[in-house]
Amino acid sequence: MTVDLNKLHAVGAIAEAAEGKWGMVIDMDLCTGCQACVAACAMENNIPYVEEEDAGYGRSMHWIRTERFWEGEYPEVKISGYQPMLCQQCGKAPCEPVCPAFATVHSQAEQLNLQVYNRCVGTRYCANNCPYQVRSFNWRDYQDSRVRPEITILANQFNPDVTVRRRGVMEKCTFCIQRIHKAQDKAKSEGREVEDGEFTTACAQACPANAITFGRIDHPESLVSQLARSPRAEHHLEELGTLPRVTYLKEG
Amino acid sequence: MADHKHHTSHEEHLREQHLMLDPMPRGKMNEMVMEAMHTTSWKFWLVFGLLAAIVAYALFYKWGVMILEGLGVAGVNRPSYWGIFLVNTVFWIGISHAGTFISAILRVFKAEFRRPFTRAAELMTTFGLVQAGFSIFMHMGRVWLSYWLMPIPNQRGLWPNFHSPLSWDLLAITTYLLSSTMYLFLPLIPDLAMARDRTPDGTWQKVFYRTLALGFRGTEGEWTHLRNALNIFAFAIIPVMFSVHTIVSWDFAMATRPGWNSTIFGPYFVVGALHSGMGAVVMVLAVVRGTMKNMKYFIRPEHFEAIGKLMLIISMTWGYFFFNDYIVQWYGGDKWTKELLHWHEAGPMGWMWFGMLICNVAIPWAILWNKKWRSTPWLLFIVGMLINVGMWFERYIIVPISLTINRMPFTWRLYQPGIEVWLGIGTLAFFILLYMAASKLIPLIPVWEVQEGQMAHSLKKYGRETVVTVSELE
Numbered sequence: 159m160t161v162d163l164n165k166l167h168a169v170g171a172i173a174e175a176a177e178g179k180w181g182m183v184i185d186m187d188l189c190t191g192c193q194a195c196v197a198a199c200a201m202e203n204n205i206p207y208v209e210e211e212d213a214g215y216g217r218s219m220h221w222i223r224t225e226r227f228w229e230g231e232y233p234e235v236k237i238s239g240y241q242p243m244l245c246q247q248c249g250k251a252p253c254e255p256v257c258p259a260f261a262t263v264h265s266q267a268e269q270l271n272l273q274v275y276n277r278c279v280g281t282r283y284c285a286n287n288c289p290y291q292v293r294s295f296n297w298r299d300y301q302d303s304r305v306r307p308e309i310t311i312l313a314n315q316f317n318p319d320v321t322v323r324r325r326g327v328m329e330k331c332t333f334c335i336q337r338i339h340k341a342q343d344k345a346k347s348e349g350r351e352v353e354d355g356e357f358t359t360a361c362a363q364a365c366p367a368n369a370i371t372f373g374r375i376d377h378p379e380s381l382v383s384q385l386a387r388s389p390r391a392e393h394h395l396e397e398l399g400t401l402p403r404v405t406y407l408k409e410g
Numbered sequence: 411m412a413d414h415k416h417h418t419s420h421e422e423h424l425r426e427q428h429l430m431l432d433p434m435p436r437g438k439m440n441e442m443v444m445e446a447m448h449t450t451s452w453k454f455w456l457v458f459g460l461l462a463a464i465v466a467y468a469l470f471y472k473w474g475v476m477i478l479e480g481l482g483v484a485g486v487n488r489p490s491y492w493g494i495f496l497v498n499t500v501f502w503i504g505i506s507h508a509g510t511f512i513s514a515i516l517r518v519f520k521a522e523f524r525r526p527f528t529r530a531a532e533l534m535t536t537f538g539l540v541q542a543g544f545s546i547f548m549h550m551g552r553v554w555l556s557y558w559l560m561p562i563p564n565q566r567g568l569w570p571n572f573h574s575p576l577s578w579d580l581l582a583i584t585t586y587l588l589s590s591t592m593y594l595f596l597p598l599i600p601d602l603a604m605a606r607d608r609t610p611d612g613t614w615q616k617v618f619y620r621t622l623a624l625g626f627r628g629t630e631g632e633w634t635h636l637r638n639a640l641n642i643f644a645f646a647i648i649p650v651m652f653s654v655h656t657i658v659s660w661d662f663a664m665a666t667r668p669g670w671n672s673t674i675f676g677p678y679f680v681v682g683a684l685h686s687g688m689g690a691v692v693m694v695l696a697v698v699r700g701t702m703k704n705m706k707y708f709i710r711p712e713h714f715e716a717i718g719k720l721m722l723i724i725s726m727t728w729g730y731f732f733f734n735d736y737i738v739q740w741y742g743g744d745k746w747t748k749e750l751l752h753w754h755e756a757g758p759m760g761w762m763w764f765g766m767l768i769c770n771v772a773i774p775w776a777i778l779w780n781k782k783w784r785s786t787p788w789l790l791f792i793v794g795m796l797i798n799v800g801m802w803f804e805r806y807i808i809v810p811i812s813l814t815i816n817r818m819p820f821t822w823r824l825y826q827p828g829i830e831v832w833l834g835i836g837t838l839a840f841f842i843l844l845y846m847a848a849s850k851l852i853p854l855i856p857v858w859e860v861q862e863g864q865m866a867h868s869l870k871k872y873g874r875e876t877v878v879t880v881s882e883l884e
Contacts (some may be wrong), residue, residue: 255575256574258570286665289818291817295488325479
């Protein structure tokens with residue numbers, strides 16, 4: 159199989175990860191921290207902007223964020239790297255068992271980590287238990303034009319393939335599942351399998367440095383599989399046994 | 411109170427000190443309790459009205475605002491997704507523990523000093539759990555869908571996730587609320603019957619007492635049934651009490667967060683709950699004794715003295731568990747946990763960490779060792795209040811402050827409480843309000859239990875020595 163089995167510790171986890179279809183590789187050497195992925199993701203997935211006050215309190219909603227690391231004290235600051243952080247689509251996700259309402263579930267078909275918005279009651283336990291802190295919560299009705307009239311104009315650019323979320327609901331990166339499904343439908347109507355590189359996620363599409371690669375990790379020769387076998391490959395917080403589906407290529 | 415300076419004998423001194431040795435006729439005690447219930451000064455109504463206004467504004471109005479606008483009006487935020495709501499939930503469940511502890515454990519161990527204030531403590535359990543319920547429901551993003559967490563069969567075949575500690579939590583708290591309410595009600599029946607017989611016909615109170623007294627007439631058979639039921643309940647509710655706070659602690663201990671993932675959390679939380687609960691009992695007793703008529707006969711310094719001893723022991727136990735939790739986490743050497751422990755003491759909220767230790771350990775140890783001091787109601791009121799402040803700090807440190815530190819340093823951010831402060835004040839006001847209303851509606855002293863104890867106790871003279879004897883009643 160295609161995934162690096164030496165990297166997986168638990169036996170049960172191997173089967174799960176080996177079946178996984180979709181994966182991502184992020185090359186931290188190439189990332190320039192330009193945030194194009196953040197913008198593209200927000201537009202693709204109808205992620206609301208939260209206005210000045212909430213943003214100032216750190217409530218900006220992003221399914222992907224570019225973490226900025228630096229060395230030294232101001233003004234002698236040297237940027238030491240950027241790290242795009244998004245849902246790692248864990249094979250063994252800590253967010254899943256803690257949801258009392260089954261709003262955070264693992265999909266059998268895509269082997270992804272799904273958030274069922276209309277089942278979510280907002281206990282926020284999943285977000286607490288996510289070691290990557292990549293879930294964002296709808297603290298207010300950011301997308302209701304009755305509450306925020308100024309949103310009406312922005313509503314015209316909503317992606318019709320993606321729902322909008324109301325207040326009190328958790329959300330997170332879906333690996334652009336609407337694109338996955340579109341590609342699968344197309345392939346099915348043409349009687350073939352989805353090819354590697356046939357489509358990609360919004361963040362990977364927007365990245366000007368090509369730092370993000372998305373594709374099938376069950377194909378050994380796909381680009382994403384080849385990159386994941388690189389000696390620079392690593393998984394974040396691997397010691398927790400979460401089996402992340404996103405591989406980072408550390409700066410070499 | 412009798413004059414202290416003139417006791418002529420050891421016997422008189424004993425009678426003065428101990429309620430159980432100072433018997434009064436049943437009729438007289440009934441009258442005293444009814445009088446305490448019916449004597450209401452304007453000050454009572456002033457405080458009552460004030461609290462009702464606070465409840466209406468801080469609890470219901472502010473909660474309504476939050477439901478309509480979303481949790482954005484609160485201060486919860488990444489990474490402190492759980493804030494004061496959960497702090498208060500744990501706090502109120504903790505308060506509720508003292509009721510069962512005093513009533514059930516002391517009943518099982520036949521601690522005689524418990525008799526006059528079991529009711530006062532049991533009321534705290536039920537009313538405390540009501541506030542815990544408010545706090546946890548406020549915390550939810552879409553509270554109008556909270557019934558989804560209950561295993562109610564529905565046409566969509568949806569079911570709660572029993573892997574989640576929150577599901578266990580909900581079931582544990584519901585079980586505890588139901589069983590503690592029944593346990594409050596059982597020993598209340600004879601007193602309700604007593605109140606029924608002393609309430610004039612044609613009043614709504616008469617209807618109220620007649621309904622709740624379930625036709626209790628005090629026959630031998632009824633007493634036997636009641637005693638049997640109480641015995642079963644007293645034993646059965648103790649494991650429920652221990653399990654409920656252990657399960658609450660699992661909300662934290664089962665998570666992957668540094669500072670939460672600690673195996674000692676179960677007993678640590680139970681002892682913490684008893685710590686704050688005993689503090690709250692002593693506060694309630696001091697207020698009841700100071701403000702209600704005839705209560706100085708029933709609640710005496712000996713009771714504060716006895717609870718003071720328990721508080722001291724619980725404070726020491728809490729100190730042990732705190733130290734245990736700390737040292738094991740520190741020794742574990744996980745870098746995020748180390749960061750967190752440093753953040754607790756030396757972070758911007760470090761004052762709270764030290765305040766917790768001062769209130770929970772230093773002050774009880776400094777004051778409660780002295781018999782004279784721990785027999786002083788007002789002093790115990792202050793100690794009880796400080797312990798509750800300390801225990802609230804403890805929960806605040808465990809929930810939002812520990813949540814500040816996680817494995818993604820980019821997201822670290824200090825929690826700033828918003829509307830939840832109002833809501834917390836609202837639950838506190840509602841607790842006191844419910845208690846005040848109850849003190850006017852149900853006999854706060856279980857007269858039959860006091861009388862039972864007084865009948866069992868007697869003073870005998872062996873030569874010149876006066877000796878206390880207790881006969882086994884049950």
